[in-house]
Amino acid sequence: MFISNLTHFLDSDGNIALEMTRIGRERAGFFAMIVDEATKPPAEEYIELRCFRKKCEGTIEIMILDETEEIEYWCSHCPDIAGRISGWQGTKWDNRKLTSDL
Numbered sequence: 001m002f003i004s005n006l007t008h009f010l011d012s013d014g015n016i017a018l019e020m021t022r023i024g025r026e027r028a029g030f031f032a033m034i035v036d037e038a039t040k041p042p043a044e045e046y047i048e049l050r051c052f053r054k055k056c057e058g059t060i061e062i063m064i065l066d067e068t069e070e071i072e073y074w075c076s077h078c079p080d081i082a083g084r085i086s087g088w089q090g091t092k093w094d095n096r097k098l099t100s101d102l
């Protein structure tokens with residue numbers, strides 16, 4: 001279980017930092033996609049994405065933890081793809097403001 005702070009992957013403009021390794025950028029893109037999905041209205045209890053690993057038929061399941069607001073994700077097939085994302089609030093992938101403006 002990894003806990004990743006999304007802001008550590010971003011530059012001062014809030015974009016995915018260019019000076020990372022390819023793997024780092026892929027990981028950051030994956031986290032950004034999860035945050036985007038998790039915060040998209042209508043808020044669902046349970047969201048599923050296709051696993052990004054080649055040849056994996058599993059789905060990535062995502063939920064926002066009530067207590068900490070960390071976003072937890074795990075692949076139904078890959079035991080090593082599981083973790084939590086913190087520090088996503090207020091990033092450009094945080095869609096919650098779309099609903100609170102109504």
Ligand SMILES: [Zn+2]
Pocket residue numbers: 051052053056057058059075076077078081
């Ligand atoms: Zn998988």
